[in-house]
Amino acid sequence: MQIDVIETTGLGDRSYLVSEAGTGIVIDPQRDIDRVQALAAERGVTVTHVLETHVHNDYVTGGLELARVTGAAYLVPAGDDVAYERVPAADGDVHAAGPLRITVLHTPGHTHHHVSYALAGADGEVQAVFTGGSMLYGSTGRTDLLGSQHTDTLTHAQFHSVRRLAAELPAGTAVFPSHGFGSFCAATPTSGTSSTIAEQRSVNPALTQDEQTFVDELIAGLGAYPAYYAHMGPINAAGPAPVDLSTPRAVDAQELATRLAAGEWVVDLRSRTAFAAGHLPGALNFELSASFLTYLGWLYDWDAPLTLIGEDEQQVAEARRELVRIGVDRLAGKAVGTPEELVTDQQPASYPVTDFAGLAAQLAEHPDTVVLDARRDDERVSGGVRGSLHLPIHELRNRIDELPAGEVWVYCGSGYRASIAASLLARAGRRPVLVDRGYGDPDAGSAAVGLHAQPVTR
Incomplete structure (x- = not known):
């Protein structure tokens, strides 16, 4: 056997x-x-x-x-x-x-x-x-x-x-x-x-x-x-329908702009650092990785039009395969290329990326900085950045208005959910800073730079 x-x-x-x-x-x-x-x-x-x-x-x-x-x-x-x-x-x-x-x-x-x-x-x-x-x-x-x-x-x-x-x-x-x-x-x-x-x-x-x-x-x-x-x-x-792994319809820059202006789901599959460095205004970042399907499936408005942006055709095909596994079969389209190639009359948007040492330096100089923890409740109870606010990533879309005005520095347990949160904040007109490390990671430096608090009650 x-x-x-x-x-x-x-x-x-x-x-x-x-x-x-x-x-x-x-x-x-x-x-x-x-x-x-x-x-x-x-x-x-x-x-x-x-x-x-x-x-x-x-x-x-x-x-x-x-x-x-x-x-x-x-x-x-x-x-x-x-x-x-x-x-x-x-x-x-x-x-x-x-x-x-x-x-x-x-x-x-x-x-x-x-x-x-x-x-x-x-x-x-x-x-x-x-x-x-x-x-x-x-x-x-x-x-x-x-x-x-x-x-x-x-x-x-x-x-x-x-x-x-x-x-x-x-x-x-x-x-x-x-x-x-x-x-x-x-x-x-x-x-x-x-x-x-x-x-x-x-x-x-x-x-x-x-x-x-x-x-x-x-x-x-x-x-x-x-x-x-x-x-x-x-x-x-x-009884699920037979699987369909066909290539979604190609969407040009003007149609992308129309969909973004309408607030549709336009998902950029590139790495979180590439997205932060330049992306179409209004796009959301769900980096194609082991966490992609869980969190896109968690946050996605079921049956809403969904357009994918990839670096190449293979990246889109991989995302398509992942999505059919949870029944997201009807994609509104796809686009392949760089933000510069896909933007129309706007410039690509961007936001800063840092680490926990950068966050510590920011808090030392500006202790009133808004820091957002995007982890789940079960992760938060064991500790978090002192003074940070806690909104799990799956609740953030409906609770963004609870965050104080101004810049928001966001972290999570790996950097992945923080990158999604940063793109949600950017789409809502906020100014995010992505902390691209994992809280609790021994190499991330959160404890070493004096940010750790345990337990966290807020």
Whole structure:
């Protein structure tokens, strides 16, 4: 049995291809199934089964389309109400896939009908379990995505589901979760990139804590999650349309200017320092990196016209692929080139970039400088720049008016969210200064220059 991991780093998720004797099994595939198809061809396997552990809340599945184009059996949890034909995956069901045997285990918690899949070879010995959003590496899937009225019930269920896996599966069983590699679907930070049932018995809080302690701590630790999650479950239950990775329509400088003047979403994909040095007035900066999809999806007005600006065609194509993973399919257009090439009768706009040493020098000379912390609440509680104001990036658009007039120096945990915040401030007519380092980064210098305060209460 060969197990290939298909990483989707922008979402913090993993899909899997299991290969054995010409048979392929795919678990929790992402929307862009060409990656899976290429890997199956490389392994020389025919995909006979596509397995979903749950109706996903953080991405649009590629499972339905993959099953259609390959003719594979499509297993979806039996309890989920979906609008397409599938093979209901019910607790205790066993499915044959060539020499492999797939056993369905009902593991509610992340969702009510969540299942895990244990895979055994021809000898009947379980070798791997695919746990979706149930047992993660040193953690579990979060339990609040279906609404607060379900959170307590699902958290108790999550505890028992993880315990069931630990009790019923051999110690040496390899564990393969779909979430937990930066995904907001994890209840708490995960640890490691591989594990076994035996290891989880000693490190997973559902297996080391009593039930009420586990429930209390998990619920207390739940923070904000991306707003686009609200759209994922309904899309996946209805059945996603086939993926479209075609190139968006080209937009010229005059049309860009019209869209910017209308306040439309025009997103510049270039690096945050390049954007700060020169950009189209009114454009927003979502640097194409591992954080791009999470934060554009979080802040984006769902179904609003979206135009992309890239350095080259490849950058736009990469962003297009990322966006279809969360169902942003209809792009209003794209433009490629430098700000100087794309601007009309205006000059490119810009704003300063500094670091924490520069911020410290500014505060020493001008202690009334407005400093904005764009991190989440759970990050802020452990400390922040003394005297800074706190507006999480996902709240900033609706709360910019709360900031005092004048220049705003903005920071976050890496510089990425600060760059988004700076572009939002600039679009609103404010004068931002981007602190392009991460607060708390040992090399960032925030503590060394005397900016650190702990705890922060404002």
